[in-house]
Amino acid sequence: MSSLAPASRAVRVALVQLGNVTADKSYNLQHARDMVLKAASGSAAGKPDLIVLPECFNSPYGVSYFPTYAEDIGYTPGEPYDVEKSESQSIKMLSSVAKEAGTWLIGGSVPEHDVATKKYYNTATVYSPNGELVAYHRKLHLFDIDIPGKIRFKESEVLTGGNALTHFDTEFGRFGLGICYDIRFPEMAMIAARNGCIAMIYPGAFNMTTGPLHWELLARARATDNQIYVAVCSPARDLTATYHAWGHSSLVDPMGLVISTTEVREDIIYGEIDPKKVEEARSAIPVTVQRRFDVYKNVAE
Numbered sequence: 001m002s003s004l005a006p007a008s009r010a011v012r013v014a015l016v017q018l019g020n021v022t023a024d025k026s027y028n029l030q031h032a033r034d035m036v037l038k039a040a041s042g043s044a045a046g047k048p049d050l051i052v053l054p055e056c057f058n059s060p061y062g063v064s065y066f067p068t069y070a071e072d073i074g075y076t077p078g079e080p081y082d083v084e085k086s087e088s089q090s091i092k093m094l095s096s097v098a099k100e101a102g103t104w105l106i107g108g109s110v111p112e113h114d115v116a117t118k119k120y121y122n123t124a125t126v127y128s129p130n131g132e133l134v135a136y137h138r139k140l141h142l143f144d145i146d147i148p149g150k151i152r153f154k155e156s157e158v159l160t161g162g163n164a165l166t167h168f169d170t171e172f173g174r175f176g177l178g179i180c181y182d183i184r185f186p187e188m189a190m191i192a193a194r195n196g197c198i199a200m201i202y203p204g205a206f207n208m209t210t211g212p213l214h215w216e217l218l219a220r221a222r223a224t225d226n227q228i229y230v231a232v233c234s235p236a237r238d239l240t241a242t243y244h245a246w247g248h249s250s251l252v253d254p255m256g257l258v259i260s261t262t263e264v265r266e267d268i269i270y271g272e273i274d275p276k277k278v279e280e281a282r283s284a285i286p287v288t289v290q291r292r293f294d295v296y297k298n299v300a301e
């Protein structure tokens with residue numbers, strides 16, 4: 001288990017529950033840009049340090065849309081990425097708005113087309129306040145469910161799952177990144193926590209069947225299991241779209257308390273991720289050092 005990276009102060013976070021994700025990608029990009037700048041203008045508590053957009057913010061959410069809206073990002077992990085030369089208009093917009101806002105930005109997710117391999121992914125990217133692309137996460141666990149009479153969704157009909165976990169470092173500490181359905185897999189958040197992450201951030205878009213049952217439950221569970229913060233950022237609900245998102249973007253603290261949340265409309269919510277609270281939770285209820293890995297060494301066995 002790594003120790004927490006030293007952090008100077010609490011991180012102010014803004015979750016943008018973006019509305020009006022339409023069929024017009026240029027409009028979606030412009031609207032997302034405007035909302036990031038609005039979020040950056042801050043709340044009474046001040047300007048945020050980190051802004052989060054939801055899953056699939058540049059395209060309607062649905063397997064039939066992914067190929068049309070997908071962009072070639074051309075990122076190779078571990079190699080420098082020149083945003084200026086990027087083929088992706090979404091990556092260019094996200095980088096430039098992070099720089100203009102002067103904040104860290106988790107750019108929700110976008111459908112990605114890796115032209116070299118001809119595969120499609122659901123991909124989240126992260127930018128530093130100077131617009132540098134610093135992290136890149138391809139949704140690891142694809143959203144394939146079938147609840148008879150309620151919802152059938154098979155991302156795997158078009159998408160391929162990623163093959164890496166994603167953690168990134170900021171001056172405030174280390175963060176883990178997942179996309180929506182990834183939250184159902186506790187191993188991801190546990191590995192992030194054991195690698196020193198103070199929070200897991202999940203751009204997401206739960207639905208009207210599983211949203212009321214599991215969205216908050218899973219966010220609170222991942223936070224409580226691992227004594228980290230968990231942020232879940234959804235699009236607003238649009239009943240004219242083919243997919244109805246649950247909304248309810250939320251920030252949960254390391255004791256499992258929802259410290260900031262919203263309903264279903266477009267909104268920006270603010271909250272703080274305070275590394276001291278992570279330490280306090282771990283010292284009060286020391287499960288992180290009480291684990292019996294001598295008994296359950298390998299959970300995959």
Ligand SMILES: NC(=O)CCC(=O)C(=O)O
Nearest residue numbers: 143180181205206207210
């Ligand atoms: N976009 C998603 O991955 C949706 C996940 C979801 O709704 C769930 O129940 O899990």
